[in-house]
Structures are given as structure tokens and as C-alpha cells.
Amino acid sequence: SQTIHQWPATLVQPVGSPLSLECTVEGTSNPNLYWYRQAAGRGLQLLFYSVGIGQISSEVPQNLSASRPQDRQFILSSKKLLLSDSGFYLCAWSTGTGELFFGEGSRLTVL
Amino acid sequence: RKEVEQDPGPFNVPEGATVAFNCTYSNSASQSFFWYRQDCRKEPKLLMSVYSSGNEDGRFTAQLNRASQYISLLIRDSKLSDSATYLCVFDTGTYKYIFGTGTRLKVLA
Numbered sequence: 408s409q410t411i412h413q414w415p416a417t418l419v420q421p422v423g424s425p426l427s428l429e430c431t432v433e434g435t436s437n438p439n440l441y442w443y444r445q446a447a448g449r450g451l452q453l454l455f456y457s458v459g460i461g462q463i464s465s466e467v468p469q470n471l472s473a474s475r476p477q478d479r480q481f482i483l484s485s486k487k488l489l490l491s492d493s494g495f496y497l498c499a500w501s502t503g504t505g506e507l508f509f510g511e512g513s514r515l516t517v518l
Numbered sequence: 519r520k521e522v523e524q525d526p527g528p529f530n531v532p533e534g535a536t537v538a539f540n541c542t543y544s545n546s547a548s549q550s551f552f553w554y555r556q557d558c559r560k561e562p563k564l565l566m567s568v569y570s571s572g573n574e575d576g577r578f579t580a581q582l583n584r585a586s587q588y589i590s591l592l593i594r595d596s597k598l599s600d601s602a603t604y605l606c607v608f609d610t611g612t613y614k615y616i617f618g619t620g621t622r623l624k625v626l627a
Contacts (some may be wrong), residue, residue: 450619
């Protein structure tokens with residue numbers, strides 16, 4: 408069966424520090440991969456999606472970036488965090504024709 | 519028009535009540551529709567897909583109205599455990615999935 412792992416689960420970072428969140432999917436090949444962010448009390452905002460290795464589509468201009476170095480690995484990064492980057496980051500995968508499956512999320516607090 | 523509009527609630531209903539949520543979308547190219555449930559500080563989980571003919575899963579019924587571009591979720595005989603935020607989701611026809619802001623439901627004893 409397919410599983411999705413996302414880490415770290417929680418992190419507290421100072422403004423201006425770098426960020427790296429990692430997500431891996433097991434049990435499927437060539438998944439579509441997604442990064443969403445949910446600010447406190449808000450809806451899910453699509454940040455990036457990828458339909459293949461090295462293919463990244465960005466939805467919202469910001470100081471975040473994403474990479475897909477391997478078929479089932481998706482990484483969200485930032486060189487310098489802002490206060491506004493705080494939120495609940497969710498990685499998800501789909502086959503492209505069905506529903507999204509989410510990781511357990513990474514809760515980021517920028518101080 | 520916004521891509522998706524969903525009443526944020528909260529909907530406070532007594533146990534046993536029937537409650538319905540709607541969600542409107544603007545992208546006529548959308549082919550896949552879903553309802554997700556999100557508990558506080560957790561990831562969203564699929565509640566049910568929404569099919570053109572309507573579909574039912576126990577106490578939950580989902581419907582799609584393509585002409586008016588909305589989907590609905592009906593919950594019958596509400597339980598305390600149904601308290602959560604319900605998110606409507608649709609695809610844009612280009613690999614992207616767009617979420618509504620969610621409707622909060624509180625079922626009261």
C-alpha cells in the first residue's frame with residue numbers, strides 16, 4: 408500500500424534562517440506531488456506541484472522553492488525565512504486522476 | 519468570481535440533526551470533486567468523492583450540480599464525532615487541486 412512521510416513534524420526557526428522540509432512517497436511510482444500551506448484558521452494554499460522529476464510548477468511568488476530530486480521525493484526550501492512563512496505545511500500525492508493523499512504535516516513557527 | 523466559495527460557518531447543530539454544506543466553483547473544466555474532513559491541527563483526510571450521479575456513504579450524501587457549478591454534502595443523524603472542518607476540493611483540469619476555505623461543524627450534545 409502507498410504511504411507518505413513528511414518531516415520534521417514541528418520546527419521553530421528564527422527569521423532569516425533557512426528551511427528544508429522533506430516528503431517521500433512509498434508504494435507508487437511517478438506520483439504527482441504537492442506542497443500546500445495552511446495559515447492559522449485559514450484554508451489550504453497550493454504552493455508547488457510536480458508531475459515528474461525536476462518539473463516544478465510554482466503557484467505563489469514568495470521566498471520558498473521546491474525541488475524533486477527523485478521520483479518519490481519532494482523538498483520545500485527557503486534560504487531566509489520570514490515571519491509570514493509560519494504555518495502548517497502539507498505534502499500530498501495523487502495519481503493524477505483521483506484524490507489527494509496527505510502527509511501528517513509540518514508545523515513551522517518563525518520567530 | 520473566486521475559484522471556490524464555501525461558507526466558513528460555524529454550523530452549530532444538536533446531535534441527530536441533519537446539516538448540509540454547499541461549495542461553489544468557477545472552473546467549468548473541473549472533472550473531479552471531493553469532500554475532505556480536517557480535524558484540528560491534523561492533515562485533511564478524504565471523506566468522499568463526488569460523482570455526477572450523486573453518491574452516498576452511510577450518513578453522508580454528496581451531490582454535484584454541474585449546471586450551477588456547486589457540490590453539496592449532507593450529513594444525517596449528526597454525531598459528536600462529526601465535529602470537524604469540511605473542505606471541498608476540485609481539480610482544475612491541469613493537475614492542480616483547489617481547496618475551499620472549509621466549513622466548521624460543531625455537533626452539540
